[in-house]
Amino acid sequence: MVSKETSIKVSEESKEGQFNLDGILSELGSFGKYQLLLLLLLAFRDSFLAMCNFNYVFAAAEVNFRCVVPECESLESGFNASWRSFALPNEPGTCRRLTPLDAVSNSSVDDQFTYTCAPDNFTWNRTMNCDKLIYEDYNSIVAEFDLGCEPWKRTMIGTVHNLGLVFSFIISGLISDKYGRKVIIVGTPLVVGVAGLIKSFSVNYWMLLVFEFLETALGYGNASMVLSLETVSQNQRVMFSCIADLLACIGSAFFGLIAWKVPYWRHLMRAIYAPLLVVVFYIFLIDEGVRWLLAHNKNHEAVRVLNKVAKINNIQLSKKAQQMLMNIAGESKSQQAGENPPSERPHLLSVLRSKKIVVRVLLIAACFICCTFVYNGTIINSASVSGNKYLNLSALMLVQVPTRIVAALTLTRFGRKAPICVAYTLCCLFFISSAFIPQSIWWLSVLFYLFGKMCSSYGVFSMYVVAMEVFPTTSRNSLTNIANTVGRLGSVLAPQTPLLEKYMTGLPSVVFGLVALGPAMLALLLPETSQADLPDDVTSAENLDKPHEEQGVDNTTQDELPRIAVSVTREK
Structure with missing residues (x-):
């Protein structure tokens, strides 16, 4: 029988008393139960947000249409009526129709003339504006709100959508840096979900346009990617972010299949916006980013999160890591007691x-x-x-x-x-x-x-x-x-x-x-x-382009990472 004892220690090369967050994150692992749950939660959120962000691709899709020809509709009223070849121009998507003979000149038509839907009763060299349109299908906003002859209204939906995103990224960035990543991760999907559901009940085009703007202006943002970068150690952050984004890409690919099976725009919106309301439970499932907590002097909360990760991942932190956590927790209590007031956080300006x-x-x-x-x-x-x-x-x-x-x-x-x-x-x-x-x-x-x-x-x-x-x-x-x-x-x-x-x-x-x-x-x-x-902070950001040995830290980044020493003893 063979038994193995494995001891994992944080490198003793770190400076005495210096808090090494990257080393602790490495000890906690990058793909434990805690991180895998976080990946799935972020993927669900980002997948449906991506679907909502592209909703207008299908909801405001261009639809084939034709003019209503009163003289012929009683004969056959379908979109592909047989009389289209002689009553409508050959140009597709036009808002004009061939002028009937009795409308050209009343004096040129015999008083006994009886109008019928026939090729001889339409002029081939004159057209007139449509009074009404018939669409090939009514699954799109274009058909339901009769935008066929006003194409600028259809493209305006995408313009307003992108204009709202400009405000969204600015607002979400400021809120995320001041109040935390979790506020944006939980709050913006709820805003998008509620605005989208209200939008699906729009009674006219202008109501839809208003909620299209509100949805994008108050929702979205990229806090998920920021949190994923800040959750794991330096040598795993790209891998972790790539996996999070990869899962979101796979999830958002289902949008095409959902739209295929639910083509009507109101039903489609409800199908992709309603799931976002589930994100309200993220309040209890997702923790604030540790780096943000430490940067905002919330050391006690940061220690709680790190201990929670260790417990869920079933990892026993090294004594040095535990001592680091006790030290910063003590600093937090001192600050709360007023002994060591926290330094003022720098304003964006x-x-x-x-x-x-x-x-x-x-x-x-x-x-x-x-x-x-x-x-x-x-x-x-x-x-x-x-x-x-x-x-x-x-x-x-x-x-x-x-x-x-x-x-x-x-x-x-x-x-x-x-x-x-x-x-x-x-x-x-x-x-x-x-x-x-x-x-x-x-x-x-x-x-x-x-x-x-x-x-x-x-x-x-x-x-x-x-x-x-x-x-x-x-x-x-x-x-x-x-x-x-x-x-x-x-x-x-x-x-x-x-x-x-x-x-x-x-x-x-x-x-x-x-x-x-x-x-x-x-x-x-x-x-x-x-x-x-x-x-x-700003100083460390400015020093990124300097050689590492000039930044006032250890000679190499790898020295700051925990080195793993494994001792194995075997017994028969």
Whole structure:
């Protein structure tokens, strides 16, 4: 019989008395029961939020329509009536119909003329406006609110949706940094769910537009990714975030299938918005981020969370880790007693007094403009791909899954800047190549386009990771969302790219390729963060681009991580 005794100790190389959060997080593990539950909870939340964010793709989908022809409706009133060939123009989606003879000139028609629905009773060279429309189906907002002849109202829904997101990212970032990640993680889905359900009962177009704005302006945000980055140790944070995002991508891919089975827009909205109300129970299931708690001098609560993780994961912390927790808990009690008042937290404006921080915000904002332009533009231009529109959307969501797996492997091993540069350089080559491939081998063009889309998806996720790693904990979400808000200029311009096809076939892909060179070059100006701890204050954030030995810490990041010593004894 063989028995093994395994002892795991935190490295004694840490400075005496220095609190080593990264070492404690490593001891607690990155994929224990606690972290796996957190991954599933975040995936459920983010999956349905993604579905709601794309709801207008199907809810406000364009629908084929035709004019009502009173002279012929009594004969056959279906959308594909047989008399369409001689009573309506050949142009699809037009709001005009052929003028009947009796409306051209009453004097030219015999008083005894009896009007019938026949080809000879319509003029081929004159048209008139429609009084009423008939739609191919009534599953869309366009049909129900009769927007066929007012296409600007249909596109306005998407515009208002994106305009609301601008406010959402700013508001959620400020709230998240001041009141905690948990407030946004629990609060925004509830707002989105309630607003979406009310929106599904809209009695007219304008009511729907108001709640479309309120939904996006008060909901969404990226607190989930911030929490996932802050939950685990430095060497596992990219892997953990990739898995969280990968699960959300898989979950959101079900949107196409749900919309396929529930096509009517009111029922579809209720099917995807109602599950978000379950997030109210996250109040009891999710804890506040430990890094945020420590950065805001809530040491006692941070110790409680860390002990909870250890209990759920069935892990016995080392004596040194327990001593660290006792020390910071004691500091918290001293602060509450007034013996050692907590230092005042820096305001967002005071953080922006740092020139380095401002430059990084501008650099990341410029990267986001290029990234969102390419990412959203490729999705918009791929909408013309033939096939089932519901399955096409699900496929586009699933394309992100392999990119997250690659990101988890490469961002940890090769750092941040090099993979981003390589990804967007390949993105440039794939898109430009797809534009000049002969039509005789169209499948190769589509394949290159798909590879370019995958590189773009990889690059967007990687930029988000870098953006959250270069800013201090006290203003991480705010600064990331400010850069993201400016970067949404790219998503505003992206819908105009299909117009470029009028000048040259494949020109949109060429433009995507050229714009992709932007983040490939700008990423070189950002600090390398793969081997650095998440900065908790402005000073540590400013020192990210300095050699590690100059930052006033241990010589290497690896020395700050717990080293595991395993002793094994065997008995027969």
